[in-house]
Amino acid sequence: MLPLLQDVRRRAHQVVPAPALDYLETGSGQEVTLGEAEQAWRDWRLVPQILAGVGPLSSISTATRVLGDVVATPVLAAPTAYHRFVHDEGELATARGVAAAGSLMVLSSRVTVPLEDVADALRAGGTPWWWQSYLVGERAVTAGLAERAVAAGATAIVLTGDTPYVSVRTRTASGPVPVDEEVLAVNMARHVPRGADLSTALAQAPANLADIRWLHELTGLPVLVKGVLGGEDAQRCLEAGAAGVVVSTHGGRQLDRVVASAHVLPDVVEAVGGAAPVLVDGGIRTGIDVLVALALGADAVLLGRPVVWGLAAGGAQGVGDVLGAVTADLAHGMGLLGAADVAGVRAARHRVVPAGLRR
Template identity: 50%
Template sequence: MLSSLAETRARARALLPPEVWDYYEAGSGEEVTLGEAEDSWRSYRLRPRVLRDVSRVDLTTRLLGTDLASPFVVAPMAFHALAHPDGECATVRGAGDAGCLTVLSTRSSRTVEDVATAATGPWWFQAYLMRDRGLTEALVQRAAAAGATAVVLTVDTPYVGRKDKVSGVRFAVPDDEYLVNLAQHLVPGAVGRESAEQDPSMTPDVVARLAEVAGLPVLVKGVLRGDEAQRCVDAGAAGVVVSNHGGRQLDRALSSAHALPDVLDAVQGKVPVLVDGGIRSGTDALVALALGADAVLVGRPVLWALAADGAAGVASALDDLAGHLRHVLAVAGAARIADLDPSMVSGPLGRSPLRVT
């Protein structure tokens, strides 16, 4: 982990109420998957090139037609107002100031429109298929109208994972924040929290349906297998996010770092592939990008930075990650992300990258 991120983490822990800290940091089950996330990136080894002109290093990245200053993307996370009074409005402002894309969670503690107004950069909207599917469709339509340029459909939560640290599945957020984006769409007599729970009957047809409703490309998040990634692409997904939900869903699920090569093999460049889970340095990002990922998502470090310093903290954390990536790219002999390829990576543990059949 970058030393600056470690310092920010310590500050956030000191500032946040213990129950909020535990909610943000918790993993499901015995937290095996959570505990493996960072070490999994460190299990790879790099094979640098030499005698390359790296006097200037370019991190610019293009995702679904949007140009970004770096390949770091803010992952969708719930209830930022628990970390800072301005909530997601501060997060999106800080990310935009760093030239980065934000993925706004359905479980945002600020309205879609308020976040869109605060945005200083591009943003996507993360969707759950809720039991009342009309809620999901209304939200993605609002997000599109407010300026979101893509929808990220999370598919690894048919039920929310149990977390011992929070004595259940999530922190007890008041209704006015939990339903801030949903209350206006509830049918008369509906119980808001029940209607807003994830629909466990979701099937691949949802991908095309959301694309039609939103008029936006739909990426699918929560994929750890190549064959499942191919099913998503076949269903119309415009991109795939390799993710185990930050270790908060199925415990002992494969780490994103080790699942990534199999997904890349299956997709074969047909759509962008992004990855999250344990990215804590430019070196972690370098491994992911060299393997073939188009971008990396950063989760908890953004919340630490938000708690410690608001929007300025978010911008600083993302700038620090980009600065470190720029440095390690140069040391590895790459002047731009396009110069990377899988031949620069050996692993995990000195073996060829994992392939699952």
């Protein structure tokens, strides 16, 4: 983990109330998946190309394009819930930090301020954003939120596919997650049918392949599926109309002991075969982790907990600092690898090998 991330994590742990901190940091089951996520990126080794003529560090470009959106960095902000748990301004501050870093924000449907206000903050920074969608008990809630996201300027939908219901999470199993209905009602209440119970209407509901096309037809936007952990599932999603996939273990918060994102990424990239973007999250804590992900074929990566640590520790500035530090570390690693831009890293797939293996 980068020193800056270690510092913001320490400061976040000092200021975030215990129930919210447990919600942020918990994994499911015995937290095996959570515990393995960071190490899994360190299971890969890079083979640099020397005398590559990449020029000075200032000439290294981390800019890239993902699904048509141009960003200054392939290090994006993952969808994470309930930012007002850790900062009074919630997702508004996160949005300003993402904009300052020239990144892209995937806005969680569990956003705790009006989504249109977040969209305005991102638009002011010239920052693209995507909307994360769950299927919930009342389909009208999912549809209404997605339609509002489109009207507010979202450029893609990210359907979370690994959560037919919420798992038992280790550190919050003995007590309720600190979410009150007022927070949820900020965006969702208007879409719940009159007389319906809010908690029932918003409970997770299983999604299926047909929901990919349903969301696309509803919004007119490309739909990525998040939670893919195998090549076969990636192919199934694309055949059902997905415009891309996100390799993700949901932060180690759903099924425990699933394969680490870093380990399964090559299989997903091979199965997709360049037909659609492949993004990845899970345990990425340095720019070298990002470098490995790109060299394995990912188009971009997403940071979850580190962004929230930055928000808790320093608001918008903290978020921007986290994304900026990881991007700077990536640029430094790119030059040492012998790649002047992101395309050059992604073309270097023969130069990343499992630890202990030589080519």
